[in-house]
Amino acid sequence: MSQRQVFNVFEQYQKARVQFVQMVAELANKPQNIEILQNAGVISLLRPLLLDVVPSVQQTAALALGRLANYNEDLAEAIVKDNILPQLVYSMTEQNRFYKKAAAFVFRAVSKHSPQLAQAVVDCGALGILVICLEDFDPGVKEAAAWALGYISRHNAELSQAVVDEGAVPLLVLCIQEPEIALKRVAASVLSDIAKHCPELAHAVVDAGAIPHLAQMIVSPNAKLKCQVLSALSQIAKHCVDLAEMVVEAEIFPVVLTCLKDKDDDVKRNGSILVREIAKHSPELSQLIVNRGGVAAVIDCISSCKGSIRLPGIMMLGYVAAHSENLAMAVIISKGVPQLSICLSEEPEDHIKAATAWSLGQIGRHTSEHAKAVAVTNTLPVLLSLYMAAESSEDLQVKCEKSMKNILQKCTHVPALEPLLHDAPPNILVLPHDSKARRFFVTSGGLKKIQQIKAEPGSLLQEYINKINNCYPEEIVRYYSPGFSDALLQRVDSYQPPTN
Amino acid sequence: MATLARLQARSSFLRSQYYFRNRVVDVFRKKEYDAAVKIQSWFRGCQVRAYIRHLHKIAIIIQKWWRGFLGRKMYQLVVKVAYYTMKMNLYNAMAVRIQKVWRGYRIRKYCFNYFYLKEYLRAVSETNEAIRETLEEFAEMQEREEKKANLEREEKKRDYQARKMHYLLSTAQIPGIYNSPFRTEPDPWELQLQKAKPLVHPRPQVKQMYSPSLTDWLACTSAHSFPQSKFLPPITRKKCQGPFRDINEVLEQRYKPLEPTLRVAEPFNHLKLSREELRRKEWVQNVNDKMFLPFSSYHKNEKYIPSMHSSSKYGPDSCGEQHFRSENPKKWICDKDFQTVLPSFDLFSKYGKSYSKAGQII
Numbered sequence: 001m002s003q004r005q006v007f008n009v010f011e012q013y014q015k016a017r018v019q020f021v022q023m024v025a026e027l028a029n030k031p032q033n034i035e036i037l038q039n040a041g042v043i044s045l046l047r048p049l050l051l052d053v054v055p056s057v058q059q060t061a062a063l064a065l066g067r068l069a070n071y072n073e074d075l076a077e078a079i080v081k082d083n084i085l086p087q088l089v090y091s092m093t094e095q096n097r098f099y100k101k102a103a104a105f106v107f108r109a110v111s112k113h114s115p116q117l118a119q120a121v122v123d124c125g126a127l128g129i130l131v132i133c134l135e136d137f138d139p140g141v142k143e144a145a146a147w148a149l150g151y152i153s154r155h156n157a158e159l160s161q162a163v164v165d166e167g168a169v170p171l172l173v174l175c176i177q178e179p180e181i182a183l184k185r186v187a188a189s190v191l192s193d194i195a196k197h198c199p200e201l202a203h204a205v206v207d208a209g210a211i212p213h214l215a216q217m218i219v220s221p222n223a224k225l226k227c228q229v230l231s232a233l234s235q236i237a238k239h240c241v242d243l244a245e246m247v248v249e250a251e252i253f254p255v256v257l258t259c260l261k262d263k264d265d266d267v268k269r270n271g272s273i274l275v276r277e278i279a280k281h282s283p284e285l286s287q288l289i290v291n292r293g294g295v296a297a298v299i300d301c302i303s304s305c306k307g308s309i310r311l312p313g314i315m316m317l318g319y320v321a322a323h324s325e326n327l328a329m330a331v332i333i334s335k336g337v338p339q340l341s342i343c344l345s346e347e348p349e350d351h352i353k354a355a356t357a358w359s360l361g362q363i364g365r366h367t368s369e370h371a372k373a374v375a376v377t378n379t380l381p382v383l384l385s386l387y388m389a390a391e392s393s394e395d396l397q398v399k400c401e402k403s404m405k406n407i408l409q410k411c412t413h414v415p416a417l418e419p420l421l422h423d424a425p426p427n428i429l430v431l432p433h434d435s436k437a438r439r440f441f442v443t444s445g446g447l448k449k450i451q452q453i454k455a456e457p458g459s460l461l462q463e464y465i466n467k468i469n470n471c472y473p474e475e476i477v478r479y480y481s482p483g484f485s486d487a488l489l490q491r492v493d494s495y496q497p498p499t500n
Numbered sequence: 501m502a503t504l505a506r507l508q509a510r511s512s513f514l515r516s517q518y519y520f521r522n523r524v525v526d527v528f529r530k531k532e533y534d535a536a537v538k539i540q541s542w543f544r545g546c547q548v549r550a551y552i553r554h555l556h557k558i559a560i561i562i563q564k565w566w567r568g569f570l571g572r573k574m575y576q577l578v579v580k581v582a583y584y585t586m587k588m589n590l591y592n593a594m595a596v597r598i599q600k601v602w603r604g605y606r607i608r609k610y611c612f613n614y615f616y617l618k619e620y621l622r623a624v625s626e627t628n629e630a631i632r633e634t635l636e637e638f639a640e641m642q643e644r645e646e647k648k649a650n651l652e653r654e655e656k657k658r659d660y661q662a663r664k665m666h667y668l669l670s671t672a673q674i675p676g677i678y679n680s681p682f683r684t685e686p687d688p689w690e691l692q693l694q695k696a697k698p699l700v701h702p703r704p705q706v707k708q709m710y711s712p713s714l715t716d717w718l719a720c721t722s723a724h725s726f727p728q729s730k731f732l733p734p735i736t737r738k739k740c741q742g743p744f745r746d747i748n749e750v751l752e753q754r755y756k757p758l759e760p761t762l763r764v765a766e767p768f769n770h771l772k773l774s775r776e777e778l779r780r781k782e783w784v785q786n787v788n789d790k791m792f793l794p795f796s797s798y799h800k801n802e803k804y805i806p807s808m809h810s811s812s813k814y815g816p817d818s819c820g821e822q823h824f825r826s827e828n829p830k831k832w833i834c835d836k837d838f839q840t841v842l843p844s845f846d847l848f849s850k851y852g853k854s855y856s857k858a859g860q861i862i
Contacts, residue, residue: 261635293631330624
């Protein structure tokens with residue numbers, strides 16, 4: 001009887017503990033409860049339960065802490081201040097996989113808020129144990145650990161360097177090769193986070209042999225995995241030519257283009273980011289992309305989506321066209337310009353418009369043919385109106401002005417220029433500086449057209465015409481003005497030959 | 501002497517004459533002197549001038565020749581330089597012409613080759629077309645696959661629905677609702693129902709406090725994350741009403757591991773197995789695979805295989821065993837034999853002789 005009573009007490013205590021941690025973990029799921037829990041001092045209560053004799057209580061306590069830390073930065077800071085992290089690190093070594101998972105979740109939740117908190121996680125020696133967890137048998141543990149490492153390395157280069165120094169990269173590369181999709185995804189995103197900071201870290205990732213495995217997974221049917229893989233590759237490729245070439249050498253090329261046709265928008269976006277990062281480095285890489293038909297795919301991709309998804313594609317066209325005349329011509333014959341002009345007119349956001357304007361400027365600045373190709377799609381008036389519009393941002397105005405100047409300096413296509421004359425201040429600025437442009441302007445009959453415009457004297461247009469006329473010698477202006485031949489004939493009529 | 505005398509006789513006259521004459525001349529003497537000086541100076545001046553003129557003439561001749569010589573020399577040089585300059589100008593012009601043509605050719609051929617560029621652009625547009633087509637196909641294929649998957653999913657759902665509604669199937673006696681007698685033909689659902697297997701009632705699952713499945717545990721999103729630990733007594737389980745034993749005891753009894761008796765636990769062919777085991781162990785420890793067997797008859801049928809060294813056609817070679825040098829002294833490089841530096845071991849020289857008499861050292 002007495003033994004039973006004693007057992008009863010223990011049983012009740014255990015039951016109460018389990019119930020408590022479970023309830024707290026459940027309550028912490030809902031944001032509205034969190035403040036109440038915090039005020040009730042839940043963290044100091046959960047802390048001793050992390051050292052409980054019953055593993056499930058420990059796990060659930062860790063889970064509850066993770067959820068609390070996930071909610072906001074203050075709670076995460078409170079957890080760091082309460083010295084809970086070293087406790088977790090200490091107990092993580094000899095615990096089972098569920099506990100490891102929960103502890104990794106706490107680390108992740110704490111480190112996601114700010115670099116300082118992530119640094120605190122690193123300082124308490126969590127990296128070593130997380131890296132050991134990457135070698136665990138259980139894919140869930142690996143995934144949780146990789147996720148935590150990803151949140152730590154996301155913040156800045158020092159933290160990433162710490163993760164790399166701990167030797168996480170080769171293990172992450174092994175994780176990519178696991179069959180579980182979720183694990184692959186998390187590992188790819190961690191690699192992307194590590195590689196994004198600086199060329200050295202990207203080199204570390206490349207040295208671990210990540211590129212071939214990443215390149216293989218581009219074809220995987222899972223959209224989210226594809227998304228992360230493409231992002232990792234683009235983060236690697238973005239730093240320098242060598243890395244970009246290494247990415248290209250993994251034979252990603254025709255395969256990446258299928259991602260541009262994907263149904264998922266993120267995949268499309270990351271695919272075009274990857275293409276852009278490769279194209280921006282050197283003319284050779286751009287040429288390679290053009291030869292593989294990448295430009296056409298990107299243009300199709302731009303046409304099939306909206307908003308910020310098409311932004312990298314637009315920039316990629318600009319980068320390709322900026323490298324050389326021939327590449328710009330390739331963009332033009334791939335029907336890139338009409339697409340860009342559609343983007344320019346239909347996109348609502350200023351930064352996308354600015355990027356489009358820049359790309360158009362890069363395409364049109366090479367020769368008169370390029371400029372004509374841009375001009376015939378009727379983009380110049382749109383650019384001008386954007387430049388003149390009061391609600392355009394400063395950046396957009398600057399970009400519009402620059403690209404218009406670039407295009408107009410080479411432009412000899414009069415029909416396209418004509419509408420501009422009615423309301424164009426910036427293009428006049430071009431003429432006085434460039435004698436070649438002046439000559440073109442005269443020989444192509446632009447000046448004649450100007451003289452034919454009938455403007456009321458004193459109007460703004462008349463002023464502009466006068467300004468243009470001032471750029472040329474008087475005889476030429478007179479020669480091109482409409483009444484000149486009549487005036488000449490009249491002078492012949494009225495001329496009296498001097499009699500001897 | 502007469503002469504002398506005559507002269508002496510005339511001497512006074514002569515003296516006066518001399519005086520007289522000198523006095524007369526004295527008047528003109530200065531004038532004459534001056535005139536003579538003048539004449540002399542004029543003459544000498546003429547003479548010297550003529551000489552100088554002569555010298556000048558000669559100097560001019562020399563200078564003329566010398567200057568002519570220098571001039572000709574200089575002229576040759578100038579001509580050479582002019583010729584050289586002209587030549588260089590010509591060469592430069594020609595080089596420019598060659599360079600012009602070559603550069604134009606090269607740039608047209610390799611950099612701005614219009615036809616090549618045209619060809620390249622055509623090729624690029626072709627590639628673009630091809631890529632567009634391929635991507636189009638790819639997208640179509642994907643769409644088709646997705647459609648197929650959707651259809652399958654729907655089919656499955658319909659099947660499940662049919663299985664669930666299997667009780668609406670018409671029987672021989674009662675037509676079901678899909679098999680109305682007022683219709684000419686039954687509803688397609690009727691056929692579906694006929695094909696479907698009736699769904700069995702799922703057994704009501706015992707509600708567990710913890711979800712045992714952990715595979716879907718990701719991001720700690722589900723509320724019930726952890727399974728009950730095996731080692732813990734199930735405190736959530738309610739005690740049954742009635743005069744039953746304690747649940748722990750019952751569970752212990754229920755999940756007691758199998759405890760076989762000694763008779764069952766031990767195999768019946770234990771001896772054989774242990775022998776087998778012993779043999780295996782011995783085999784592992786053996787260095788030689790061939791068993792050493794003491795009986796001479798065991799090896800009787802085995803043929804002796806001589807070693808390659810001794811079975812040579814040319815007889816065994818004793819070099820390296822008994823001697824280390826050619827036995828023919830003519831083949832030695834020097835005619836002296838090797839000298840022993842260290843004294844030999846006595847014991848070794850008695851080798852083979854010393855132990856002859858039943859172990860006694862002689």
